[in-house]
Amino acid sequence: MASSAAPAPSKAIRPLQIAVGRWRDAAERRLEAERDQLFLFLPVMLGGGIAAWLLLPDPRHWAAAMLAAGAVGCAALAGGGGGRLGRAVAVGAAVLALGVALIWWRADRVAAPVLARAAIVAVEGQATAVEPLPARALVRVTLVALRWQAPVPDPAPRRIRVNLAAADVPAGLSPGATIRLRARLMPPAPPAVPGAYDFARVAWFQKWGATGRGFAPVAVIRPGEVRADARARLTRHIESRLDGSAGGIAAALATGSTGAIGEPDAEAMRRAGLAHLLSVSGLHITAVVALVMLVVSRLLALSVRVALTGRVPLLAGSAAALAAIGYTWLAGAEVPTIRSCVAALMILAAIALGREAITMRLVAVGALIVLAAWPEALAGPSFQLSFAAVTAIVALHEHAPLRAFLSPRGERWPRRLGRGFVSLLVTGLVVEAALMPIAAFHFHRAGLYGALANLVAIPLTTFVVMPAEAAALALDAVGLGAPLWWVAGQGIALLLAIARHVAAAPGAVAAVPAMPAGAFALMVSGGLWFALWRTRWRRWGALPFAIGAAWALATPPPDLIVTGDGRHLGLRTDDGRVAMLRDRGGDYVRDTLGEAGGARVEGDDAAPTLLSDLPAARCNRDLCRIARGGREVLATRSAFLVPAARLVPLCRRADVVVSERRLPRRCRARWLTLDRATLERTGGVAVTFATGRIVTVRRARDRHPWVVAVDDAAMKGRPARYRMQAWWPMR
Structure with missing residues (x-):
């Protein structure tokens, strides 16, 4: 009779089972000790699913990621033995799959037609947003297209954004107005080079189908509603009280409008690590909430009856909550402002319930709310910078030794003041360390003195500029705000002086080349x-x-950077600069190529380095040849056709050929040919000669909707053979 007992495990398997069991028991003990922290990983896993969708190329991979997460979760439940480890892994895998599904659903939900190619059109539309940019003498208008005049673009975008010269803006142009104008429109631009800003992705989630420049005359068919523009009226009032960039900074603190800040001052704020002061976010919401709570609680305490009820904190918190919501609405209700408002309301709710106000759980809940409502925000530097700063601050102040150091004690005020200064310094350094990888990844720059500058700038803004500005606005109702406007102006002048001094200091900004996404992911993890x-x-x-x-x-900066249209080329020189092919690229092209190549940061007034000025270059009006890193590069630099008999031998001798035009079939480089046909399917390209590494903006078979929308529209009417070649990966 056969035995029903299970066979004994072999001698080779049993030690492995013991090791796995011990590892699982150790993990269970760790998780038991950290059980209060497990909730904090929910937004991390949700963000991981969103990031996976953004990084993986097509629906097959997105579905595979969801299925793999589900399989991991089921395996964890089956093999976890009912312990905390199995449940934690299963929940994390389910939330990760939810993140993939959420961003996928969101991208489909916001789908809208996208313009196929540049066109000059006449359109009638209703303005949904009107944003003055006084420092650039422009007004930015967002329109919902109502009627197109022939020729009608195919597909015709429903929502467009155009810039108008301030002198061309007619009376009556305000939100809600219906206008008619001619404009040169373009599809939302993808990254010009690898690592650059992806405006096409941002525009997709904003439902912008085209952007461009409008021409005069602009006809107002139906004026907008005057009542709807309280924010614009307040912005104009503030800018009229303070001149120049001071008025722009004051307006930014109150309404979030930065259009009146001069570009040199804005750049100085960025280089000094103070640009976060120019966008209404956590610092500003916190200052408003604290100020309102202080004033209301003091006023309520004047009434003995109210004070004895013990409801003063609750009533003051309610008033602060209303102030936070109103300030968010006044500042334009952008995603960063809403995110900060939600966090402030949660803190006020915790105070009302008698709980600890600022904890890591609060940060986690705020992140979950933002990612659930706007999952695309994860890819933006605003979300990453703000939550990294808050997480670093809360984690630091929850650390037991620092809590003991900062706990109240009976001591004289000099020691108490010194303790507070040390706390500010340590907090600034920790926040700077947390933000530096994010700034390097997105902006290719790392500020070195930002922590020191913020030690002065944040208290100055919070305790001097913003209260003085708020009081000045209140007193303007009776015509007595001038003295306080002077105080606010002096505070802003000191803020700008700090920014300019720090930005001009040697080594204030370090250039960082485009960082590999894997390296960034490891640092974030x-x-x-x-x-x-x-x-x-x-x-x-x-x-x-x-x-x-x-x-x-260890990742070397690229030696050659080519924009997606092939018109502009940057070649890194031995002294760390990036030499440009053309001198008509403008500041935007210069900055884009310099940031991608990790170029040495120079002053704003420094003349661009041109390829034709390098001693090793051989250039004329049409062509440029140069040897760099053991490779010879040949580039066309004019719109005139070079005779094939002259061009083909040069191509065959070069290792890399770059051109904005389609080159003859016989014009092929020995290693890499980047002409118009190739760049249409690769986008911008970055090449490192020493390692042979080639990074492209476009990936083969990339089916993200902002890529597909432009490709499908652009392929209409083209031969099927060309459509197939346009998706063929570069060899």
């Missing part, structure tokens, strides 16, 4: 691991962070 756990195993977060930092530092 390591930082989150270190910030969210509380026991000693948090130290393991230093390992992926160090690997990611070493990877980023």
Whole structure:
């Protein structure tokens, strides 16, 4: 009779089972000790699913990611033995799959027609937003297209954004107005080079189908509603009280409008690490809430009856909540402002319930709300910078030794003041360290003195400029605001002086070449691991962070950067600069090529380095040849056709050929040919000669909707053979 007993495990398998069991028991003990922290990883896993959708190329990979997450979750439940580890992995996998599905659904939900190619059109539409940009003498108008005049673009975008010269703006142009104008429109631009800003992705989620420049005359068919523009009226009032960039900064603090800030001052604020003061966010909402709570609580305390009820904090918090909501509406209700308002309301709710106000759970809930409502915000630097700063501050101040150091004690005011200064300095340094990888990844620059500048700038803005401006606005109702406007102006003048001084300091900004996405992901993962756990195993977060930092530092900057249209080329020189092919590229092209190549940061008035000025270059009006890193580069630099008999031999001798035109079939370089046909399917290109590494903006078979919309529209009417070639990956 056969035995029904299960066979005994082999001698080779049993030690493995024991090791796995011990590892699982150790993990269970760790998770039991960290059970209060597990909730914090929900927004991390949701963000991981969103990031996976953004990084993976097409629906097959998105579906595979969801299925793989589901399989991992089921395996964790089956093999977890009912412990905390299995449940935690299963919940994390389910939330990750939810993140993929959420951003996929959101991208389909906001789908709108996108213009196929540049066109000059006449359109009648209703203005939904009117944003003055006084520093650039422009007005930016967002329109919902109502009627197109022939020729009608195919497809015709429903929502467009155009810039108008301030002198061409007619009376009556305000939100809600119906206008008619001619404009040169273009599809939302993809990144010009690898690592650059992806405006096409941002425009897709904003439902902008085209952007461009409008021409005079602009006819107002139906004026807008005057009542709807309280924000614009307040902005104009503030700008009339203070001249120049001071008025622009004051308006930015109150309404979020930065159009009146001069570009040199805005650049100085960016270089000094103070640009966060120019967008209404957590700092500004916190200052408003604190000021309103202080004033209302003091006024309510004057009534003995109200004070004895013990409801003063609740009533003051309610008033502060209304002030936060009103300030958010006044500042334009942008995503960063809404995010900060939600966090402030949650803090006020915690105070009302008698709970600890600022905790990591509060940050996690805020992140979950934002990602659930706007999952695309994860890819933007605003979300990453703000939540990284808040997470670093809260994690630091939840650290037991620092809490003990900052706890109240009976001591004289000099020691108390010194303790507060040390706290500000340590907090500034920690926040700067948390933000530096994000700034380097998105902006290719790392500020070195930002922590020191913020030590003065943040208290100055919070305790001097904003209260003086608020009081001045209140007193303007009776015509007595001038003295306080003077105080606010002096505070802003000191803020600008700090920004200019720090920005001009040697080594204030370090240039960083485009960082590999994998290195950035490792640094973010390591930082989150270190910030969210509380026991000693948090130290393991230093390992992926160090690997990611070493990877980023070891990645050499590209030697050659080519824009997607082939018109502009940057070649990195031995002294760290990036030499441009054309001198008519403008500041935008110069900055884009310089940032992508990790160019040495120079002053705004520095003349661009031209390829034709390099001693090793051989250039005429039509062509430029130069040897760099053991490779010879040939580039066309004019719109005139070079005879094939002259061009083909030059192509065959060059390792890399770059042209904005379609080159003859016989004009092929020995290694890499980047002409119009190739660049249409690759986008901008960055090449590193020493390693042979080629990075392109476009990926083969990329089916994200902002890519598909332009490609499908652009392929209409073209031969089928060309459509197939346009998707063929570069060899």
